[in-house]
Amino acid sequence: MSSLSLDAADAIADAVIERARALGKAVSVAVVDAGGFPVTIRRSDGARPLTPDIARAKAYTAAVMQRPGKMLKKWQESQPVFFSQLSQLPGAAMPIMAADGSVTVKKDGVIIGGLGVAGGTADEDQQIADEILETLGYELEFPAWGVPGKPTGKE
Amino acid sequence: MSSLSLDAADAIADAVIERARALGKAVSVAVVDAGGFPVTIRRSDGARPLTPDIARAKAYTAAVMQRPGKMLKKWQESQPVFFSQLSQLPGAAMPIMAADGSVTVKKDGVIIGGLGVAGGTADEDQQIADEILETLGYELEFPAWGVPGKPTGKE
Amino acid sequence: MSSLSLDAADAIADAVIERARALGKAVSVAVVDAGGFPVTIRRSDGARPLTPDIARAKAYTAAVMQRPGKMLKKWQESQPVFFSQLSQLPGAAMPIMAADGSVTVKKDGVIIGGLGVAGGTADEDQQIADEILETLGYELEFPAWGVPGKPTGKE
Amino acid sequence: MSSLSLDAADAIADAVIERARALGKAVSVAVVDAGGFPVTIRRSDGARPLTPDIARAKAYTAAVMQRPGKMLKKWQESQPVFFSQLSQLPGAAMPIMAADGSVTVKKDGVIIGGLGVAGGTADEDQQIADEILETLGYELEFPAWGVPGKPTGKE
Numbered sequence: 001m002s003s004l005s006l007d008a009a010d011a012i013a014d015a016v017i018e019r020a021r022a023l024g025k026a027v028s029v030a031v032v033d034a035g036g037f038p039v040t041i042r043r044s045d046g047a048r049p050l051t052p053d054i055a056r057a058k059a060y061t062a063a064v065m066q067r068p069g070k071m072l073k074k075w076q077e078s079q080p081v082f083f084s085q086l087s088q089l090p091g092a093a094m095p096i097m098a099a100d101g102s103v104t105v106k107k108d109g110v111i112i113g114g115l116g117v118a119g120g121t122a123d124e125d126q127q128i129a130d131e132i133l134e135t136l137g138y139e140l141e142f143p144a145w146g147v148p149g150k151p152t153g154k155e
Numbered sequence: 156m157s158s159l160s161l162d163a164a165d166a167i168a169d170a171v172i173e174r175a176r177a178l179g180k181a182v183s184v185a186v187v188d189a190g191g192f193p194v195t196i197r198r199s200d201g202a203r204p205l206t207p208d209i210a211r212a213k214a215y216t217a218a219v220m221q222r223p224g225k226m227l228k229k230w231q232e233s234q235p236v237f238f239s240q241l242s243q244l245p246g247a248a249m250p251i252m253a254a255d256g257s258v259t260v261k262k263d264g265v266i267i268g269g270l271g272v273a274g275g276t277a278d279e280d281q282q283i284a285d286e287i288l289e290t291l292g293y294e295l296e297f298p299a300w301g302v303p304g305k306p307t308g309k310e
Numbered sequence: 311m312s313s314l315s316l317d318a319a320d321a322i323a324d325a326v327i328e329r330a331r332a333l334g335k336a337v338s339v340a341v342v343d344a345g346g347f348p349v350t351i352r353r354s355d356g357a358r359p360l361t362p363d364i365a366r367a368k369a370y371t372a373a374v375m376q377r378p379g380k381m382l383k384k385w386q387e388s389q390p391v392f393f394s395q396l397s398q399l400p401g402a403a404m405p406i407m408a409a410d411g412s413v414t415v416k417k418d419g420v421i422i423g424g425l426g427v428a429g430g431t432a433d434e435d436q437q438i439a440d441e442i443l444e445t446l447g448y449e450l451e452f453p454a455w456g457v458p459g460k461p462t463g464k465e
Numbered sequence: 466m467s468s469l470s471l472d473a474a475d476a477i478a479d480a481v482i483e484r485a486r487a488l489g490k491a492v493s494v495a496v497v498d499a500g501g502f503p504v505t506i507r508r509s510d511g512a513r514p515l516t517p518d519i520a521r522a523k524a525y526t527a528a529v530m531q532r533p534g535k536m537l538k539k540w541q542e543s544q545p546v547f548f549s550q551l552s553q554l555p556g557a558a559m560p561i562m563a564a565d566g567s568v569t570v571k572k573d574g575v576i577i578g579g580l581g582v583a584g585g586t587a588d589e590d591q592q593i594a595d596e597i598l599e600t601l602g603y604e605l606e607f608p609a610w611g612v613p614g615k616p617t618g619k620e
Contacts, residue, residue: 037514041506049502053244095240190500192359196351204347248558363554405550
């Protein structure tokens, strides 16, 4: 299922950690494959004990929901109870978290995984994730559900 | 892992129970190490059966989130769904509770554990925890996340 | 429900920890009331992180099963599947563990709680628990189930 | 809590993955701190989706039980029901797995974390973990519980 190699995932994770360090932040980062299974998870010195799992849940959500967290947040706001119940579905291995710092990993139009960043502010987590994916040549445009072909951009 | 000895934890617990008794309250108290594992848990005569576990979850939260509950309450208010999902993360052994009477135990700038008090009013639980930690020489100032160096005080 | 005061529970816990220390062992100890709820739990310096919970499950079992673990072990041996399912019952808050170092706390013929000791060898845990309870005036004789009045002794 | 830096954990993980690759095996590797929280988790290309979590549970177990899996297997054999119930304790965040490829990370006599390797045969997982830790200067001798000072070696 995964066409996201460990080398590619580590390149993302290394860049995230270095970028966060430049901002003076200790973050955790997780990269999962298209099925939501971990490829690499890393916790910087000083990042809190649960941040690797927060990053993982963000990455999982972006991979299996196939959209970045910032798009899911709108869904969660409009249907909070329904959205919270997604995490209780039999196939859901992690909490489905609508959060910043949660970005779907896409290349050549194919969704190949998810990236989660945790430990900075919401804005920082999001900015770092977007920047690194863009720099490494991944695609950040996703159509809204039900509106195929119409990209929603990075708003 | 723990640099919080049983003697040090018991000194905290004894003082909490005595202070609560002076206020006419029967409380439970828990002290955990930096990884959230119990060092001492005590229930005063008259405190309700679940209060030792409430105190434990408060102590656990303050230890692994590395911030007192009063700071976490702000996070919970701004992101209630996300915050509630922290308790479902694979690495979380206890509910992550944003509550009064939940204080991180810090000495010489190092986080060494968590203290939880339950059984009084929210204000009493908090006041007792703060007073006892301060009296015993622990540090109560924690920087806001993302703003290292800028303490938020005991507001 | 509990007629086991914190002072009485702490007297047991203090004596257990001191006795273990004299043997060169770091143990955890838990004392629960007749309903299985914690009164005091303590972890000696050097005892492993899960030992307080092991001690608690032992104490819980001895309290709510109303027999010491050494008696439960015979039941477990004869009906292993049935016994293991006890832990899945809706009212079971802890694993029902048939183990050494798990002793029902009884005074004047009334069951008032449970004591669990973990961290030594099975024999040490049991010996310490029995010695301390006997020294402090608790009763160690329990009739076999279904054979009221016929004590089984401390075999 | 952790005195195991990300750099130190990554050095272990890199060496494990490279060593496995030389054997023609795709493995997952996890390194956790002394409280069992993740520092680094990596899955080689070709390793099965659940192997990162198997590696994590092995690392968690070796950290919080403070002994390598090969020592725990003896405990599990003598008390299978009791051992399986450890995973149900309130403080246990992961299954407590007695397995090969599960080694406690110790330096200068202090337990600082756990290493888990999964994906090879049991013997390979164990051999790789031992070799890498030894090469990197960690200590592999642990006393049997209850017999302090008498190391049991790598038998």
